Amino acid sequence: MAQRKTVGDDVEKETREEREAGAGAPAAAAGGRAPRRRQARGERRMADILDAAATVFAADGYEKGTTIAIARQAGMSPGSLYQFFPNKEAIAQALADRFTAQLLAAHREAFDGAPHAEGPVERLIDRMVDPLVAFNLANPGFKALLARPDMPAGLTEAVRPAQQALVGRVEAVVAARAPALPDADRARTARVAIQLFQAMIPLVVAAPAGDERAAMTRELKRALHGYLGPILTAHGEQA
Secondary structure, three states, X not given: OOOOOOHHHHHHHXXXXXXXXXXXXXXXXXXXXXXXXXXXXXXXXXXXXXXXXXXXHHHHOOOOOOHHHHHHHHOOOHHHHOOOOOOHHXXXXXXXXXXXXXXXXXXXXXXXXXXXXXXXXXXXXHHHHHHHHHHXXXXXXXXXXXXXXXXXXXXXXXXXXXXXXHHHHHHHHHHHHOOOOOHHHHHHHHHHHHHHHHHHHHHHXXXXXXXXXXXXXXXXXXXXXXXHHHHHHHOOOOO
């Protein structure tokens, strides 16, 4: 007589598969197609959990956000979530690590590569702004999350160096375009340009995707050009 399958069997099967996916495939089976599929599935599930955690923490706060709420937002059982992260603190740390890595990658794309002293200011602004806009669109709730007073200090401090490095990056661009600008003016220009970007980026993120978001991005670039252009022009650069 065939043995009847129960809901418990399904849960056990799901948990076993999640454990294998979270472990990243046994070393003995490395190179096989099935382990690679399990590893890819595990990475997707971890990304889903982090996306869900960002949503829950930004909406409910860190203290009130629970692993049960995160699992529900991610569309999985709490048991499956625990195969990847042992507790809420580990989830928040992984979220901060991901945010920092993505922010640093956006900085490299925006500021490394082409010489800052060459070409029109419009092209320079395009090169700086586009990766940073893309980063903010990919992480719409994380700035609100970091600004919450109930976030652990260790997590916000882990991200802070990457955020503060942006000032030095922009200051280096201003120095390359306007080398005669005094140090104090250069630092002030960098801080104001960053504040302009930070003031307008929520409007870009909130705009509907498509024509309206593209138009709002152009307005952001126009504001930056309106501020930076005259400063660079006054020091011999073509704006």
